[in-house]
Amino acid sequence: MSKTAEERRAEAKIAYNAFVETCPARQVLALIGEKWVALTINALAGGPRRHSELRSLITGASQKMLTQTLRTLERNGLVARTVTGLAPVRVDYELTELGHTLVPLLAALKQWSEGHIEEITAAREVFAEKARPTRVWDQPPRHPRARLSPTGNDRTGRRHDAGVAPVRRRSQNVGR
CATH class of the missing domain: 1.10.10.10 (Winged helix-like DNA-binding domain superfamily/Winged helix DNA-binding domain)
Structure with missing residues (x-):
């Protein structure tokens, strides 16, 4: 026995599951x-x-x-x-x-x-x-002698980022 269109729609309605990617109900949820x-x-x-x-x-x-x-x-x-x-x-x-x-x-x-x-x-x-990332001085030192103050300076007064010595640029080396 063949089913009417209304019966097929009623069966399909029961089968709707918005968790399934192809379900039309998912489009309604996206709209709302x-x-x-x-x-x-x-x-x-x-x-x-x-x-x-x-x-x-x-x-x-x-x-x-x-x-x-x-x-x-x-x-x-x-x-x-x-x-x-x-x-x-x-x-x-x-x-x-x-x-x-x-x-x-x-x-x-x-x-x-x-x-x-x-x-x-x-x-x-x-x-x-x-x-929030931790600050440099909140992290343990990378080297036993590398101690940074809260301002990021080492004991010599030079500024370092994360305990690594700054890289000099060529323009800084001119005349040396």
């Missing part, structure tokens, strides 16, 4: 993870808005990036674009029914990020401190 998508959807959650309203609400997004984001969302069925009037033309953007299904998820993500930014900032600072 784009830089301006979550903010744009959250901004449109309150109802239709014009491009200029969105741009003033989502600071930092250039006109080009916002336009590209809106086109991508429209192409994927999450945003509807409505053009009204002849002169001047008015263009409004609003979430589709499918786009509204994302609002609770992305609003929760926005709220979570706003509520935990201090913890994330602290974690970044701890990580940066661990990743």
Whole structure:
């Protein structure tokens, strides 16, 4: 017995796994993870808005990036674009029914990020401190007699980097 197209789609839907490289659901996750998508959807959650309203609400997004984001969302069925009037033309953007299904998820993500930014900032600072390279005088000497002061000078007062004597250039040797 042959299956209908709807039955085949239902079976394929069950088989979707975003961890598999070729899965179409991975493209949806990539779309939602784009830089301006979550903010744009959250901004449109309150109802239709014009491009200029969105741009003033989502600071930092250039006109080009916002336009590209809106086109991508429209192409994927999450945003509807409505053009009204002849002169001047008015263009409004609003979430589709499918786009509204994302609002609770992305609003929760926005709220979570706003509520935990201090913890994330602290974690970044701890990580940066661990990743910072150590200073020359914090490292053990490479040679028993090579002792550097915190300024990087040896006992003779000459400047050395990491306990290695500086290389003289030809211009320094002129007249010697």
